[in-house]
Amino acid sequence: MSQEPILYTQGLTRRFGGLVAVSDVDFDVRPGEIHAILGPNGAGKSTLINLLSGEIPPSEGEVLFHGKPIQGKSVRQIARMGIGRSHQKTNIFPRLTCLQNCELAARIHMGGVFGSWRSRQRAREVGERALEVLEICQLVQRAYTPAADMSYGEQRQLQIAMVLATAPTLMLLDEPMAGMGRDETVQVTELLESLTDRYTLVLIEHDMDSVFRLADRITVMVDGCVLESGPTDQIRASEKVRDVYLGRHHEEATA
Amino acid sequence: MDLAFFGVQLLNGLQYGLLLFLIASGLTLIFGIMGIINLAHGAMYMIGAYLVWDLTMRLGNFWLAIVIAIPIAVALGLVIERLFLDTLYKRDHLYQVLLTFGLILVINEAQRIIWGGDVHSVAIPAPFDASLQLTDNLQYSVYRLFVMGVCLALAGVIYWVIRHTRLGIIIRAGAVNRDMVEGLGINVRTLFTLIFSVGVALTAFAGMIAAPLTSITPGMGDSILITCFVVVVIGGIGSIKGAFWGAILIGMAETFGSVLIPSIASMVIYLIMAAVLLVKPRGLFA
């Protein structure tokens, strides 16, 4: 894989008060791949994602998207550049219906609110786009249910649907399957698989099976640093990873 | 404006600023750690003043009065936190605003029932009841110097706690990101109770040592409250350092503003605040 990465970081570091959450991380994402980030809790995975999506500024180092630094750009500008993300906490608009959630996401990327106000045409396009992504995420039957009344799994899927609705070139997904049951996990895994041909994904996930099934490359983080990064098979084989990460992961699981 | 005059004004500004810092520090602490907006802060200042007046009347000794008043203030903070705020942390700021606004009404009226509506004052206590000759016709109360000293000392203590103790790390982390505090595996409940009581105590204490320098009247806290807000906004939320420099800035601004540009003296601090917000929407030290 010798393509130009669509996003990469150099010496990325972030401190909170005295505590170092991410330290000197070099990280890159190539077009069309699924790049998973593994690591025990508190390893700085979410902080890294937040840095990539520009939601928090780095203390040192920088993030380049399509070769351009995202420093100093607002979250919304970065979103408009084509980085879509979903959060670890279920992060939807509970009082709006499933469809409205997606419309909200689609509308801003299709001429904005006032555009829709002006022309019925635009409004219809937005609605179609929203239904489209619900289709992909198998949520059409729930279109008119308030998000809050949907099952947890569905809410997670809706969140992915919303990211899709913004037609991003890069999707950052923070534990999309967190707290899901087996079947739901499988369902979402399939959903993500169906996206691989069309989207580039950065994925934080605990669920080993899904990760090893989905990811093209994996970066393993421990205590804010990159422990090892490489193709899935390499990581699967790596001794270091097994000891340091899988070991701990086990304790956590059993604890 | 000759040099001596300028010097004295500098002193006035500094003294007022330091007192403001003492009052505002509690406010900013509570904001920073607990994310609680406490409109009743000014009322606490008033309570402090009335407590020390009442106790001085009874005991005839200002210092003794303070020693007894402080625990009362702490207890008051504790009760309020446990009784009312406990339920509010997970709720929108609006509820905090309203509840503490309700507290203002209750506390002010309670004050009137307990201590009445008359104006009171506390005599400047020995051994600081002397004064220095600054210029040929102007004297300066030693007690004001003492107050400055106390404020500086407390500022130092707070700074040290923030910089060099575990609590300090938590406080700093909390000011940046409250989730971290939970993350650090600390009993947040206890921490909050502690912080709030300390915050209230600081404010009440400010009211106590300020008592001999001002007149004790109903609603005396209301006007100081707004000034404190401006200080905190300028300094930056939860930042003790910000509160300090913000307070000094406001102290100087009010002192010199009132003399140099009297026409807009009443608005000068708000103009400064607006200017700061234009440049740094989160305050100078956030």
Added chain:
Amino acid sequence: MKNFKKTALASVLGTATLMSAFGAMADNHPVKVGLMLPYSGTYTALGEAITNGLKLAIEQNGGQLGGRDVEYVQLDSEANPSKAPQNMSRLVKGDGVDFVIGPVHSGVAMGMLRVAKQSGAITIIPNAGLEAATNQLCMPNVFRTSFSMWQNSFPMGKVAYERGHREVVTITWDYAGGKEDVAGFKEAFEAEGGEIVEEILVPFPSTEFQSYLTQIASIDPDAVYTFFAGGGGVSFVRDYAAAGLKESIPLLGSGFLTEGNIAALDGAGEGVLTTMHYAETLDSEANRSFVSAYQDAYGVAPDTYSVQGYDTGAMLVQALEAVGGNTEDRDALIEALAQVELESPRGLMSFSNSHHPIQNVYLREIRDGQHEVVGTAVEQLEVPDDACQM
């Protein structure tokens, strides 16, 4: 003790009204007196003093007005001008009172008077000193038993000059009352040939005076004239003394600087000169008996506010005697009120065409924590009210 005396008075009041109620004829429904005064907030003390004075005066008349019992409707003005019109309207239209007594605060007065103009309700102002009330606004149904800012400060202008002061600095709050007061002093002082070298305005209600005291010291005038009231007055006088200015630069003021708060000054006020239409130490039969009666009733010494309340009560007593308790014929009642002449604790007091008191203004010096009367600054002073001739 205080409380005990309060209850005592209450019971006396109660029985008095009760007895008169028995001896009353069929058509004797009570006179409704509405009090719109601050019973909460900064001005509470004033509101209570006025209420006490008023009730004392009526109590001394057997708790009756013109042979009719009295019913009080007390409403907290909150000293909040924006609520004044609706509160006033509640008393007049809602509770249907025969008189409205109030307020303390000039801003509130403006709001009340707006409604008084529309409704024609008889209003007696027992404190608020805004000039407009009995001049520009000029309403036949509005009386004042207190003072105007001008009336208390004007006499000091002459006094200041006669005491050899030529260059004076004035300092007051940047609000209507303060400006009117200083204007009165300035008028008289400059007429005598004195000069105001600096007019300092302090943001209302700030009590942070240090920078201004420093400024005054650097100007070093012959004297300082000031108007502050309540806590502000206490703070200023104490800070002024603490800054050591009192010895070198005499402090003159309108009476409100120290009125009602002399205890809180604890010595800092000694030697301060003020002009006022009353002093608790006035050596007259009327005053002595008033002071003792007030002491007995409420267990505290009266101040100017109590007197203003007391005279308001006395005014009602006299006027309703004159009309035989008939509150229906408003014109007659207003006429009767305008004719009132009082042997008040403050001395002889009558009303001008604009329904403003014509009264003595005394020069007072604080000695051993009392306002000692140095002399009468002006006999029977009448305020300028060209805009209002009724």
Added chain:
Amino acid sequence: MLHRYPKRVAVIMLVLLATVATFPLWGPTVFGSQSDFMLEKLTLMVILALFAMSLDLLVGIVGLVSLGHALFFGLGAYTLALASPDFDAASMWWMLPLVMLVSAVAALVVGLLVIRTKGIFFIMTTLAFGQMLYYLISTAPFAGGTDGVFIMFRPSVNVGETPLLDMNDPHTFFYFCLGVLVAGFLFLRWLTRSYFGQVLDGIHDNEHRMQALGYATNGYKLVAFVIAGVLAAIAGMLAAMQYGFANPAQLGWHTSGEVLMMLILGGMGTIFGPILGAFAYEILLYAYEHLTLHWPILMGLTIIAAVLVLPRGIAGVITDPPWQRKVSSAEGEEAPDDRVAARPATQSKEG
């Protein structure tokens, strides 16, 4: 669905409207000699309802807790006071647009500064700006200072020379205010259900998410801020008209606090709640003042109780009655509060 309420809400509001609107018919028989005063009080409640409703757009819908909303209320009053000719009635045809224009500009300027701040900061900066205007007005020589100013004539509503409405007639004025309130209500109802309203809901639930989606949230908040400001100014103008009196106290932060109380009593974020809240607050105040001179304690405790026990106010009781909570979809109702709960944390992360 959001901003759609059970039938009974519409029914209650219509009954209330009918009751209020027909007061002149039944008032005299019920209150007798007091009915004039009661009509006056009712008019005031209607005006305050408009004021509270305007604040609800900020606090309840967008989630911006403003403690300086009285700024616009007072601004409306003073615009009327200062723009009215001394010896003649102004014309409503230009007075109303003027008030709206002035307040819109003011809201834009203030908004540009305060919108950039978040959470507690927003509360404190709005408060401070309110105080700034308060001091400006109370020290400005042209504005009558702390004593306030009279407005001797109510603006007239004429067609050509012939008066369309006699504003000095208490009944006409009452119906005029009621009309404005209803219009304001319908406008806000439409707005909250529009696409724009959807975005505001999104910002309220999770502004951060909205930005992540690519929304320039500050722009939307600013627009809402201006709309709220203009409505508040109209209420302020009516209030000043009613008694012909404007005073700096109308701009003070205590006024802002009071209107927030009306919001919590009525139930925020519902547009119709604040109307109930304004009525409830005024009635309580009237009762308490009659009850005792220590009324502030009662009022204070009422607010504290409302915050602790009835955070969603009267509206909450109507839309989701306690006695049938189990029946109604609990999480569907509670979830929003949880979102709100999550908010301060996110804000302090940003702030």
